Amino acid sequence: MRALRVGDDALLIEASSGEEAQALHAELLRRRAAGALTVREIVPAARTVLLDGVDDPARRAAELTAARVPEVPSRTRELIELPVRYDGPDLAAVAGRWGVTEREAARIHAGTEFTVAFCGFAPGFGYLTGLPDRYDVPRRATPRTAVPAGAVALAGPYTGVYPRSSPGGWQLIGTTDAVLWDHARVPAALLAPGARVRFVPVEGA
Numbered sequence: 186m187r188a189l190r191v192g193d194d195a196l197l198i199e200a201s202s203g204e205e206a207q208a209l210h211a212e213l214l215r216r217r218a219a220g221a222l223t224v225r226e227i228v229p230a231a232r233t234v235l236l237d238g239v240d241d242p243a244r245r246a247a248e249l250t251a252a253r254v255p256e257v258p259s260r261t262r263e264l265i266e267l268p269v270r271y272d273g274p275d276l277a278a279v280a281g282r283w284g285v286t287e288r289e290a291a292r293i294h295a296g297t298e299f300t301v302a303f304c305g306f307a308p309g310f311g312y313l314t315g316l317p318d319r320y321d322v323p324r325r326a327t328p329r330t331a332v333p334a335g336a337v338a339l340a341g342p343y344t345g346v347y348p349r350s351s352p353g354g355w356q357l358i359g360t361t362d363a364v365l366w367d368h369a370r371v372p373a374a375l376l377a378p379g380a381r382v383r384f385v386p387v388e389g390a
Contacts, residue, residue, distance in 0.1 A: 186254070188246035195237045196246055203314065203342075206232050207302055208254045210378060229303040229378045231312070265376065267346065269295070269337050269384040273357035279322055279339060291386065293320065294358065299344060299382040304374065309348035309366025311376035316342065328354030335361045337384065344384075346376075359384070 186209070187199040200206035210229040213236065216222035222245075225238025239245050271291035280290035299315035316339075324340045329352065332338070336347045338355035347353060348365035361384075365375050376382065 186250050188250050190242055190246070191235070191237075194239050194242060195235065196239055196242055196249075198234045198236070198249055200232050200234070203231055203302060205254060206230070206234055207300070207314075207379070208256055209234050209249075210303075212254055214379075230305070231303065264298075264381045264383060266383050266385045267337075267361050267363045268387045269359040269361045270387055271295075271359045273337065273359045275325070275338075275356040276358045279356050279358055282322055283320060290358070294344070295384050295386050297383075299384075301376045301378050301380040301382060302343075303378050304376065306345075307348055307351060307366075309374045309376065310345055311365075311374075311378075311380070311382075313344040313376075313382055314342060316344065318342065322356050324354040325356060328352055332357065333360075335363070337361055 186201065186205070189197045189199065191197050198209060200209055206229055210227065213222060213227050213234065217224060217227065223240035224236045228235040228237070236245070276287050276290060280287045283290055285293070297315045299313035301311040302314045304311050321342050322339050331350055332347050332353040334347055334349045336357045337359035338345050338347065338353065338357050340355040345355060346361055346363070346365055363375065366373055
């Protein structure tokens with residue numbers, strides 16, 4: 186890992202992989218909860234973790250880069266289930282790329298337990314990992330000008346759900362009625378980094 190100073194009291198930790206970044210994020214949360222780390226924000230991304238408001242950036246940078254990151258502990262968080270209809274306009278193309286039928290593609294996706302690796306793009310949007318590498322799919326060559334809220338989509342190694350209508354280039358495979366972002370809810374985001382997620386087919390899937 187490599188630690189980069191950001192401003193006066195922040196660090197950007199670069200990990201060697203997405204898995205290492207997720208493990209580091211879990212470990213930093215554990216340290217903060219135990220009182221062993223003073224920091225305002227811990228923000229994971231694909232292969233980095235940003236620490237903002239670090240108590241002693243130079244010392245923390247040396248500690249983090251020298252230490253071995255423990256593996257992510259056994260999953261104890263409650264499983265979030267999202268109802269889904271596998272009715273997306275790109276389902277056939279995704280199934281063809283996987284070399285299976287549309288029904289089988291839906292079964293593969295619904296049979297996977299996902300983890301929210303990080304959040305971004307829009308409030309409530311989580312980047313979910315869990316599908317094996319062989320199921321990676323490219324973004325669409327031509328992005329759509331409007332993707333509806335609730336669209337379940339794939340791009341690269343990630344699954345995501347659009348929390349609101351917006352332009353997007355991901356492959357749309359389904360639809361959910363789950364509300365991903367609600368400012369009146371505490372917390373407003375349904376999905377947070379580290380959360381476990383499964384998609385549950387519903388009638389009409």
